[in-house]
Amino acid sequence: MSASVIDFVATEARFGAHNYEPIGVVLSRGEGVWVWDTEDNRYLDCLSAYSAVSQGHCHPKILAAMVEQAHRLTLTSRAFHNDQLAPFYEEIAALTGSHKVLPMNSGAEAVESAVKSVRKWGYEVKGVPDGQAEIIVCANNFHGRTLGIVGFSTDPETRTHFGPFAPGFRIVPFGDAAALEAAITPNTVAFLVEPIQGEAGVIIPPSGYFTEVRELCTANNVMLVLDEIQTGLGRTGKLLAEQHEEIEADVTLLGKALSGGFYPVSAVLSNTDVLGTLRPGQHGSTFGGNPLACAVARAAMRVLIEEGMIENAARQGARFLDGLRDIRANTIREVRGRGLMLAVELHPKAGRARRYCEALQGKGILAKDTHEHTIRIAPPLVITTDQVDWALERFAAILTQDFS
The missing domain is CATH 3.40.640.10 (Type I PLP-dependent aspartate aminotransferase-like (Major domain))
Incomplete structure (x- = not known):
């Protein structure tokens, strides 16, 4: 992390209650499925603020x-x-x-x-x-x-x-x-x-x-x-x-x-x-x-x-789910989901899901771990076919690694 990012994180830690454990990125703007950090690095948001930003950032x-x-x-x-x-x-x-x-x-x-x-x-x-x-x-x-x-x-x-x-x-x-x-x-x-x-x-x-x-x-x-x-x-x-x-x-x-x-x-x-x-x-x-x-x-x-977002969620969710299930990786225990509410559960031997989320950040994807061994994936409902395919390439690259 750069000095400016470290400053933001340190200030948060100094003044804020420690009731969250965020991924180490400081976001400053968003549009559609994308968010940018304070250093203008772009990420595909695969959390959507826990589904609150379903219509995309700043619609x-x-x-x-x-x-x-x-x-x-x-x-x-x-x-x-x-x-x-x-x-x-x-x-x-x-x-x-x-x-x-x-x-x-x-x-x-x-x-x-x-x-x-x-x-x-x-x-x-x-x-x-x-x-x-x-x-x-x-x-x-x-x-x-x-x-x-x-x-x-x-x-x-x-x-x-x-x-x-x-x-x-x-x-x-x-x-x-x-x-x-x-x-x-x-x-x-x-x-x-x-x-x-x-x-x-x-x-x-x-x-x-x-x-x-x-x-x-x-x-x-x-x-x-x-x-x-x-x-x-x-x-x-x-x-x-x-x-x-x-x-x-x-x-x-x-x-x-x-x-x-x-x-x-x-x-x-x-x-x-x-x-x-x-x-x-x-x-x-x-x-x-x-x-x-x-x-x-x-x-x-x-x-x-x-804008047909519900139909798009069904269509792109099926594509995303199929693509995740096609990834052949010893780290994956199960892939499940419905629409654009998806999850990849890792084998416990693969290590904590957070490590994979941090690696995904390095590939331009923001996802969040839950219950130690599961990666939640929930992008905005406006995601396109090209963006799903772009994301799948990066998930495949990270999930085939072993961080244990």
Whole structure:
């Protein structure tokens, strides 16, 4: 690293909490699938800010919408109406087939809001005794970093020394419908699950799993809550990942790409039964549903559809997946993915995935390791065939090396 890069990194380390371990690059600008560092080296972004920048860096139409709205009105709080919230509701409902929308800011806030809402539904509609509501979640889940959420994580890194935690959660294996069925009780109000477990290493459930899950939830009057904060809005080659099994969730959580990376925007999408239990004063957010957020989200959704990004994700994701599977390397244990949500899991003997990510940086690719031996690959949905092929050449060059 150059002196200037070292200075940036050292200053960060001196003043910032050490809750991240970034790859050693200091980025200063981005456009489309590309980002540049402070020394003007160019990289293909294969993380997309954990899928938040699905529409590509600094998309000009989203930028224009943000600048225009920032000149007009940014924040009113929900104490007053604004002229962007109603169109946002209407457009996201039409896009996703939802009946009610609760706007929030971060993905974790959307998850917390859903937990509150389904518990309230359980008490007021289903008739669960007060204080007895249970929510079933999956092992190796990742739904955010708030205290409420890490309380039902199974990852020691996220839980240790943060307790005590709130009760009311049951944990079952991901992809096991029989385990879900066995865990359901009369007090079960919801099953909260990711369609694909992203942080766990892009873990894809068995075919038919979500069809069974939907049937079990319906039969037992349990709300199916799908956390589509990473998988939603085209990442897997469909608007929502639930569409791969042609099911519909009772509650859908969106975030990240909902703003194209310009602004924190999230949403809880559901029906009147669930969100209709909320009354004035019972839940809120100063910034949730603000006019700037709504204008940005409207533009982000619009370009996603108008520019065919979802179809491109399906097409280029298949090409990327096939190309990764064609790499013959002793380091590779498994390649998996759906759309442009991909992962290469390395054999433990190959060493930590971070070393491969650092080597990829030297080849002009930024990817991120997860769970020690897995490389996550999630470029913006605007990636082209030539760019996929360019990336595959570099992945092949690095994955055929042994850094153990």
